[in-house]
Amino acid sequence: MGKGCTEVSSSRPCPICGKPDYCCFYQNGKGYTEIICKRTKSQQDVYGQDGRIYHFLRRTQKEQNSVFQEKELYEAIRAKEKDDWMRANKKGPYNPNHRGKWQDKSKTSSPVAANIAVPEPIHYEIVESIKPISHKDRDVVYKAMLSCLTLEDYHREYLHQEGWSDDLIEKHKIRSFPMRDVIRAKYSNFFCRNPYRKKLARETMAKLGSDSLLGLPGAFKDKSGNWTFAGPSGICFPIYDADGYLYGIRIRMDFTDCGIQLEKDRYGQRFYEHGKKKYYLQPFKGWYVFDKGEKIFLSKKDQGYFTEHNGQEKFIRTSGKYRPLTSFFEDQKEKEQNHRIVNSYDSGCALESGTSLYADENDSYLICYLTEGEKKGIFANHTMDAPLVTFPGVDSWGDLFTGDQNHRLIDILKQKGTKMFIIAYDADKAVNESVLNAQNKVLDAIRKEGFYVGVANWDESCGKGLDDLLAKGFQPSYDIL
Ligand SMILES: [Zn+2]
Structure with a gap:
């Protein structure tokens, strides 16, 4: 473990992959916390298991792990550094002779800096929470x-x-x-x-x-x-x-859930007001807003949910339709005021992983397929009579290699007779660079363990996911690498 690194734990799991081991928190030279998530191979911003966005900073030199920082914190630090620089160099609102776009701001009694609150580096006390049962x-x-x-x-x-x-x-x-x-x-x-x-x-x-x-x-x-x-x-x-x-x-x-009090308007519709905007919730369809009298559903990208913990309301953007059933959520008030990591769910605990093996006793284990998402995994296992390992996300494949030697998922599959792994991510993902990157990494790692590897391909017009393709009676073609 490098200098300034603190390993994640069950009471303070990796905020990105949500797991209690392997990853670590890194206190950088300026005292701000960064996260080295060793299960996330992405070199782009990612959504953490806690629903926040994490900004990709760099790769570590030796092991080429991805280093992230919570995006809000990252942006606050950037804004403060920019402001410090402008102040030191008498630029922008700090330039007494400057006229122009900064003028309005400089007239106000509080220059930009007053609005920027960069959290001081904090040492958090971790309060042990409930350990999940076996x-x-x-x-x-x-x-x-x-x-x-x-x-x-x-x-x-x-x-x-x-x-x-x-x-x-x-x-x-x-x-x-x-x-x-x-x-x-x-x-x-x-x-x-x-x-x-x-x-x-x-x-x-x-x-x-x-x-x-x-x-x-x-x-x-x-x-x-x-x-x-x-x-x-x-x-x-x-x-x-x-x-x-x-x-x-x-x-x-069904729809991105919410934990806040919804108001009722005079038409009986439920809404939540946030930042002068009214968000309406339609069961099974999600959030929408009225724009010039027209009902506009929030795009997938803008979809999210309002949550309330200790009176703090927040709109959390979400991606994807699947969520683990878990009862762990950091108490924000405890974290901010008392610097303690406490589970806001009394007697709750976190699901440590989301990787699943779908296999039947009679399946041939010779070829094992890898995909993303439980619904695809179950359906593909049922249709192909081959074992399916599903990851909760394309970057979560590290679970294959987690655990003690000979007891890792990949060891167990080897013992059951697997000789080849075929990766079958969604068809539209074949053009996404970060997915291809993740795909190559997992294939490399599997090959190093002595397996044959391949990629399943199909035309997107035949279906997006492996299950869509199989439901229509098609089979993928294979590139054996
Ligand atoms: Zn992690």
Whole structure:
């Protein structure tokens, strides 16, 4: 571990990949925190597991790991440095003779600098939080929880459209996760056959005991001390480890969830006002705004959710439709005022990984496919009778190599007979440089372990994801490298 480096831990996991090991925090020469996420090979800005954007700074010299800094912090530092420079060189608003675009600002009593608050480097005290229970135990609890849930008709219809059979749905216990109780109570017109989350927790505990939710990522205690669940509403997809234990759940979100109080306008529509703009929420479609009387849905890029923790409201941009079921979120007030890393979810804990192996006993392990996303993984495994490893993102492939020698996922696949890995990311990703970069890195790393490697290709007009292609009855072509 280099000078100025602090390894991540279960109580202060890597904010980018969300994992409790391998990555580290680096205190740079100016005292600001940078993050070396060794699982993220991207050389572009990335979304962290905490929902924030992390700015790519550079690669480390020796190991060529990517170094990031939280984007807001990075920009504040840049603005302050620019301001310091202008002040020192009597430029811009600090130039007494300057007329022009800086004039207005210089007239005001507070020059630019007053608005720039660069956080001082801080040492955070890490408060130990709940450790997740073993995969084996989680398997029991998650399955009990899922058995209390049903798959709503609109979700079943969606999966049918995607080529899923009811058998496949049942095999993997695909269920709908209900919306948060507080939001559900507001949408009285909502047709939902699933229990309220608090009831879901009670029903699960009735099966397994009153302490069975402790250490289950996603479960936490509400203000009254009752167990309930965090996470967005949507379709639950199981995540399995190499032993086949269901150790986590990823949710395909109905719409980007929100945790704030919505107001009701005179037409009965729910909205949230932020920065003089009113954001409306339409169930299953997402947020929209009115522009000149027209209803405009926020683009995928602008899609996000409002969240509230200790009275602090924030619009968090999000990417992707899938979220892990987790009950870990840093308490912002504790962090900012007391410099403590505390989980804002009472008795909650984080899901440490999102990598899954989908395989059947009768599958031939000779060729193992790698893709991104649980829905694709399950469907492709079912259709191709070959094992599928899915990553939560194209940069998360490091999970293949995480763990003790001979117990890493890649070792287990080797023991089961895998000789070749074929990567099958989305067709549109074949043109994305950072994806190609990630793809080459994982292929290199796998080849070094003595496997054959290849890439699955298909025309995007046949389908974007591997599952779309297979659902239409097509097969990819392979480039063996
Ligand atoms: Zn990391």
